[in-house]
Every structure is written in structure tokens, then in C-alpha cells.
Amino acid sequence: MKLKQLQYLWETYNQNLNMSEAARVLNTTQPGISSGIRRLEVELGIDLLTRKGKRLGLTPAGERIVQLARDTLQKVDSIERAAAEFQHEDRGSLRIATTHTQARYVLPEHIRNFRSSYPDVSLHINQGTPAQLAELTLNGDVDFAIATEGFEHFSNLILAPCYTWNRSIIVPKGHPLASVDEISLAQVAAEPLVTYVFGFAGGSSVANAFANARLSANVAFTATDTDVIKKYVRLGVGIGIIASMAREPNTDEDLVFLDASHLFEPSVTHIGLRPEVFLRSYMYDFIESFAEHLTRPLVEQVLSSSRRHEQQLLLEGFELPRR
Amino acid sequence: MKLKQLQYLWETYNQNLNMSEAARVLNTTQPGISSGIRRLEVELGIDLLTRKGKRLGLTPAGERIVQLARDTLQKVDSIERAAAEFQHEDRGSLRIATTHTQARYVLPEHIRNFRSSYPDVSLHINQGTPAQLAELTLNGDVDFAIATEGFEHFSNLILAPCYTWNRSIIVPKGHPLASVDEISLAQVAAEPLVTYVFGFAGGSSVANAFANARLSANVAFTATDTDVIKKYVRLGVGIGIIASMAREPNTDEDLVFLDASHLFEPSVTHIGLRPEVFLRSYMYDFIESFAEHLTRPLVEQVLSSSRRHEQQLLLEGFELPRR
DNA sequence: CGAAGTTACGGATGCCGTAATGATG
DNA sequence: CATCATTACGGCATCCGTAACTTCG
Numbered sequence: 243m244k245l246k247q248l249q250y251l252w253e254t255y256n257q258n259l260n261m262s263e264a265a266r267v268l269n270t271t272q273p274g275i276s277s278g279i280r281r282l283e284v285e286l287g288i289d290l291l292t293r294k295g296k297r298l299g300l301t302p303a304g305e306r307i308v309q310l311a312r313d314t315l316q317k318v319d320s321i322e323r324a325a326a327e328f329q330h331e332d333r334g335s336l337r338i339a340t341t342h343t344q345a346r347y348v349l350p351e352h353i354r355n356f357r358s359s360y361p362d363v364s365l366h367i368n369q370g371t372p373a374q375l376a377e378l379t380l381n382g383d384v385d386f387a388i389a390t391e392g393f394e395h396f397s398n399l400i401l402a403p404c405y406t407w408n409r410s411i412i413v414p415k416g417h418p419l420a421s422v423d424e425i426s427l428a429q430v431a432a433e434p435l436v437t438y439v440f441g442f443a444g445g446s447s448v449a450n451a452f453a454n455a456r457l458s459a460n461v462a463f464t465a466t467d468t469d470v471i472k473k474y475v476r477l478g479v480g481i482g483i484i485a486s487m488a489r490e491p492n493t494d495e496d497l498v499f500l501d502a503s504h505l506f507e508p509s510v511t512h513i514g515l516r517p518e519v520f521l522r523s524y525m526y527d528f529i530e531s532f533a534e535h536l537t538r539p540l541v542e543q544v545l546s547s548s549r550r551h552e553q554q555l556l557l558e559g560f561e562l563p564r565r
Numbered sequence: 566m567k568l569k570q571l572q573y574l575w576e577t578y579n580q581n582l583n584m585s586e587a588a589r590v591l592n593t594t595q596p597g598i599s600s601g602i603r604r605l606e607v608e609l610g611i612d613l614l615t616r617k618g619k620r621l622g623l624t625p626a627g628e629r630i631v632q633l634a635r636d637t638l639q640k641v642d643s644i645e646r647a648a649a650e651f652q653h654e655d656r657g658s659l660r661i662a663t664t665h666t667q668a669r670y671v672l673p674e675h676i677r678n679f680r681s682s683y684p685d686v687s688l689h690i691n692q693g694t695p696a697q698l699a700e701l702t703l704n705g706d707v708d709f710a711i712a713t714e715g716f717e718h719f720s721n722l723i724l725a726p727c728y729t730w731n732r733s734i735i736v737p738k739g740h741p742l743a744s745v746d747e748i749s750l751a752q753v754a755a756e757p758l759v760t761y762v763f764g765f766a767g768g769s770s771v772a773n774a775f776a777n778a779r780l781s782a783n784v785a786f787t788a789t790d791t792d793v794i795k796k797y798v799r800l801g802v803g804i805g806i807i808a809s810m811a812r813e814p815n816t817d818e819d820l821v822f823l824d825a826s827h828l829f830e831p832s833v834t835h836i837g838l839r840p841e842v843f844l845r846s847y848m849y850d851f852i853e854s855f856a857e858h859l860t861r862p863l864v865e866q867v868l869s870s871s872r873r874h875e876q877q878l879l880l881e882g883f884e885l886p887r888r
Numbered sequence: 889c890g891a892a893g894t895t896a897c898g899g900a901t902g903c904c905g906t907a908a909t910g911a912t913g
Numbered sequence: 914c915a916t917c918a919t920t921a922c923g924g925c926a927t928c929c930g931t932a933a934c935t936t937c938g
Contacts (some may be wrong), residue, residue: 243568243644244928245566245568262891271929273893273894274930275893276893277929278928278929280894286644286652293893296935297892297936297938303647303648306651307647310644310647314641317633317636317640318566320633321609321630321634322609324630324633325630328625329609520622567903584918585917585918593905594906595918596918596920597903597904599920600903601903601904603919604903616919617911618910619910619912619917620911891936891938892938893935893936893937894933895933897931897932897933900928900929901929902925902926902927902928903924903925903926905924906921906922906923906924907920908922910917910918910919911916912917913914913917
């Protein structure tokens with residue numbers, strides 16, 4: 243059975259059982275319609291049309307099958323329309339899973355740019371813990387994750403380094419440490435600390451620094467959310483350890499930011515991709531705007547490689563920007 | 566677009582994205598499959614498959630279009646069956662997916678009648694788990710399903726209630742419980758149980774009864790198959806909970822059947838239909854013989870209704886027979 | 889006799905199958 | 914190295930379009 247045959251049958255029916263008219267509508271010839279329907283009848287083993295000279299009619303079977311032919315053609319049409327929607331590369335959705343700090347302090351500028359380039363793409367930012375980010379990504383609930391900690395959860399994902407960042411110690415204005423020139427780890431260890439819930443996870447650079455110096459930290463309060471940390475620092479609960487990029491010029495004037503890049507190894511923010519993910523072209527664009535060395539050809543090459551080793555190799559050796 | 570291309574795509578998907586296997590199933594060659602799908606992609610202007618060397622994956626567009634392709638092929642199939650219907654009212658095949666209990670204890674009498682009315686219809690009974698029944702039905706691999714449990718898998722199907730049935734407790738002759746007049750749930754809970762794998766699924770009447778009575782059941786053994794359950798009851802593994810209709814007068818004389826209709830809510834056996842299914846006239850006959858209130862006009866009306874709500878409404882309010 | 893459908897037939901398109909090549913585990 | 918996919922290419926079937934014939938109002 244050919245779709246064309248069904249189309250011929252349907253259009254002939256639609257044109258009041260006039261093959262010549264159907265041929266005109268379908269930009270073909272009348273004998274073509276005739277033989278097409280005839281072949282369909284032969285294949286199905288039943289007559290669909292009654293023919294009395296030039297006068298056509300529908301058999302009972304024909305009535306039934308004309309309807310089914312229409313249904314089928316509608317389904318085919320829906321395939322074509324679905325395909326057309328996927329063709330419009332500037333429509334769709336972009337779903338990112340990330341942590342609060344990224345969503346709050348890093349993504350906004352990229353998203354502003356992105357929205358002006360792709361106004362018809364809907365955006366979904368999904369916040370969560372590192373374990374949640376990994377799961378969302380693996381399940382395909384998001385297109386990719388942007389993460390800085392908890393990489394032990396990401397073993398099945400491709401991790402593309404994006405940029406490095408350092409931490410700052412924040413204290414309220416007037417705090418004894420506020421005027422210190424270069425703060426020491428011992429000074430930090432002497433104060434109650436307010437920091438990220440995951441900031442002390444095994445292997446984090448903060449935890450490493452304290453461990454190497456044989457100092458134990460007094461963690462008074464943790465939150466997932468930089469704004470909450472600032473709040474409690476303002477309340478005098480302790481001194482904060484936060485990402486330096488979380489400084490806001492306008493609203494943070496009552497806080498003193500002490501650079502801590504000499505105390506803690508810089509961390510690297512990564513994009514986490516499921517190896518089998520299919521990226522729309524605007525997704526490549528977003529990634530490149532987020533980390534300009536992650537060009538589309540590079541990412542495509544990484545994704546098309548099936549060996550983990552090769553994937554990571556391709557992503558190494560870039561001079562990462564600092565934030 | 567060619568139907569063959571849709572078929573190639575669907576079968577490749579169906580064979581776990583293995584073109585070689587699809588080629589085997591479709592009696593053609595692997596390069597044919599490959600180029601067929603490729604031509605479809607070119608025509609639609611989108612990639613359907615991701616190709617990493619020999620490893621295939623589905624793009625998001627592919628996922629969507631695979632489903633639409635299946636729908637289309639099902640429509641085509643319905644055309645062929647409709648044609649066959651007009652050719653020979655009494656030839657074709659009847660494919661039913663059901664569980665072991667139905668196949669073993671309920672269907673035989675209906676099938677005996679059916680075979681005498683339609684000797685030229687070939688019969689295919691497909692056994693499986695509730696999830697498998699649902700999938701077979703949705704894929705159009707069977708004409709309909711007959712199921713009693715696991716309706717959470719059937720959300721996309723029309724469910725027509727057929728009859729209600731109760732359970733019995735079976736114990737070997739000579740068992741202490743064999744002479745009990747009316748067995749209590751506490752007595753059942755005190756014994757190791759042998760029952761259906763799916764009998765304790767959430768929402769099953771057996772699970773509900775125990776939960777409501779704050780009793781926990783000691784399920785010693787489960788099987789999909791009533792014969793296996795009987796076997797293990799005979800071996801003394803525990804007492805059985807099975808469908809009452811599974812009693813066989815001749816061979817079950819060494820077992821005592823204790824009616825349990827006062828312990829567990831009756832269950833309802835349903836016929837599950839794909840809403841777009843095309844039923845041959847002998848299929849309507851079979852359904853009516855299986856559940857006499859499901860007459861052809863009623864079922865036709867249900868199938869022609871496009872609103873789920875209406876469909877189910879039409880099927881309610883019948884006094885169901887008990888078995 | 890004009891409008892409409894069928895039959896007949898030649899030619900181009902496009903599809904399938906074989907064979908060779910490439911990639912992966 | 915076995916498996917599985919893609920590429921290349923030649924033959925062949927299918928289907929379309931032109932032309933001639935037929936039927937009916």
C-alpha cells in the first residue's frame with residue numbers, strides 16, 4: 243500500500259468522486275489517479291469504487307476505507323508537522339539544572355543574552371543539590387547541569403570544565419577581621435563559620451585546606467543559598483565563606499569581602515552532560531556563551547566519541563577564565 | 566514519505582535500535598533499512614537517530630516521530646484488516662493478551678464456542694504480566710487484552726468491565742484449616758501464603774484487606790501461574806490464595822477450597838482496548854460472548870467516542886455477572 | 889460531441905540488494 | 914575479529930505521463 247494511493251482515493255472522494263478534479267488538485271494526471279486507485283483495490287482484494295462508464299460511486303467497503311485513509315493521511319500530516327516544529331531551531335526549551343549560586347549570580351547575564359537571541363525558547367532553571375543535579379541530568383529531565391561541587395555523583399556524565407573561581411571570606415563591617423590585610427587560615431579557623439552545605443564535602447578545596455593545615459573548622463551554620471549565608475553573617479552568627487562572584491556591589495556594602503584565593507584551591511565549575519544527550523543548536527550556543535572554549539564542533543566531537551577517556555581528553559588543556 | 570520508511574524506523578526502534586535485527590524481521594537487508602531511514606530524515610529535514618559509529622540513539626524528534634510512525638502504521642493495518650473484513654467476514658486472526666488464570670480457566674469455554682462459529686479464524690493467546698499486556702495492546706500486537714490486575718499500566722486503554730470474581734483459600738486435605746467453617750483473615754495471616762506475583766500489588770483487594778485489618782501477610786511464595794501455586798500448596802509450602810474459578814473438579818480433589826469472598830473485595834476482570842483499534846466482526850462476537858452486555862453497538866459507540874470520559878461512562882452501570 | 893474514465897505503453901525515477909568500507913567493543 | 918552501520922553502485926521494478934480508445938449525457 244502506498245500513501246499516494248490513499249491520497250488519490252481520499253481526494254477523489256473529496257472532489258465528489260471526480261478523478262479529473264482530484265488530479266487537478268494533486269497536480270497530477272487523471273490516468274494516474276485511476277490506476278493508483280485500481281492498484282489499491284487489487285492489493286486490498288476488494289472494490290472501493292463502482293464504475294458505470296464514467297460515473298463513479300462508493301462501495302460499502304469504499305466508504306469505510308475512505309475514512310480510514312483520511313485518518314492515516316492525518317497521521318502522516320502530524321508527522322510532517324512534528325518534524326517542522328523540530329526544524330525550527332529557534333523554538334523549544336532549554337532546561338538547566340544548577341545550584342543556587344550559579345542561578346543567582348552567574349546565569350542571569352548569560353540568560354539575558356540568550357533570551358535576546360532566542361526569544362521563543364522557554365527557559366527552565368532547576369535548582370538542587372549536586373546529587374539531584376546528577377539525577378535530573380541522567381534522567382533527561384534537563385538538558386545539562388552546571389555544577390561546582392559533588393562531582394562524585396556525576397560519574398556517568400561528561401564533565402566539561404568552564405571556569406575557575408575563588409572564595410571570599412565575608413565579615414560584617416566593623417568586625418575585628420574586617421581590616422586584616424591578608425587573612426590566614428588560622429584566623430578563619432578561630433571563628434565560627436557560615437558556608438555552603440556542600441562546601442565541606444570530602445574533596446572540596448575548603449575541606450582540603452583545613453585538613454592539610456591540621457586545623458579543624460567550627461562550622462556554625464550551613465545553607466545552600468548564598469543569600470541566606472549573607473543574612474546570618476550580618477546577624478553575627480559567624481564569618482562566611484562564599485564564592486567571590488556572589489558579591490553584589492549595591493546591596494553588599496555592609497559586608498567586607500576578604501579575598502581567600504591564597505587559602506583555598508580554586509574550584510572549577512563544570513557543565514555536566516549525559517553522553518547520549520541530543521543538543522539543539524541553541525543549546526550549543528548557550529554553552530559556548532557560557533564557556534567560550536566549548537565550541538559546538540568541540541562539544542559535538544566529545545559527544546560523538548564513545549570512549550570516556552577520549553571525551554575527557556578533548557576537554558582538557560584549556561586555559562580557563564577566572565571569576 | 567513512504568510507509569516503508571516509517572516501518573523501518575518503527576521496527577528499528579522496536580528491535581532496540583538495531584538495524585540488522587530490523588532487517589531480519591522485515592525480510593530485507595540492513596543497508597536498505599539504513600538508507601530508508603536516512604531518506605526519511607532528509608525529507609523531514611531533521612535527524613531522527615543519533616549515530617556514533619555503530620551505536621544508535623534516538624533524538625527527541627526521533628522519539629516523537631517513532632510514536633507517530635507507530636500510530637500511522639496501525640492505521641494502515643486497520644485499512645488492511647477492514648479490507649480483509651469485507652473480503653471474508655469469517656477469516657482472519659484473533660489475538661488476545663491475557664494472564665495465565667484467564668487463559669487457563671476462563672477462556673477455554675469461550676474459545677470452544679468461538680472456534681465452532683469461526684473455524685477459519687486463527688487464534689493467538691499471548692500470556693504476560695499486566696505491564697506486558699498493556700504494551701502488547703498499545704503496540705497493536707494483539708487485538709485486545711483481558712486483565713484483572715495492574716490497571717495502573719492501562720491508563721491509555723479503554724477498560725470495559727466484564728465480570729467480578731472472588732478468591733478462595735486453598736489448603737491440602739488434612740490441613741488444620743481444612744475443616745474451618747468460615748475462615749478469618751487472622752487465620753490466613755497466621756499461615757505462610759502462596760499466591761499470585763501481582764496479587765499483592767498496591768491497590769489489589771488482597772493487599773487492601775490485610776492493610777485495613779492491620780495484619781501483615783507472610784507471603785512465602787508467589788507465581789504467575791495458578792497451577793504452580795496449587796503445586797506448592799500440595800507440597801505444604803503454605804496456603805494458597807487463588808481465584809475461585811481456578812477450581813478444577815477432577816484434579817483438585819486433594820485440595821480444600823475455602824471461599825474467601827467475605828475476606829477480600831471482589832475483583833473485576835476487564836477487557837482493555839486501544840482506543841484506535843479496528844475490530845473485525847468476529848472480534849465483536851467474541852467480546853459479546855465473553856461479556857454479554859458488551860454488545861457490538863455499545864462497543865462501537867465507545868470506540869467512536871473521542872472523550873475518555875464518555876467512553877467510560879458508557880461502560881458503567883451494568884450488573885456484572887459473578888464467577 | 890464534450891466530458892470523464894480506462895487501457896496501452898515508453899521512459900525516468902527511485903528503490904533494493906550486493907559488495908566494499910568504516911567504526912566499535 | 915566479530916558485529917553493526919554507512920557508502921557506492923548497478924539493475925530492475927514501479928509509477929507517471931502521454932496518447933489512443935471507450936462510455937455516457
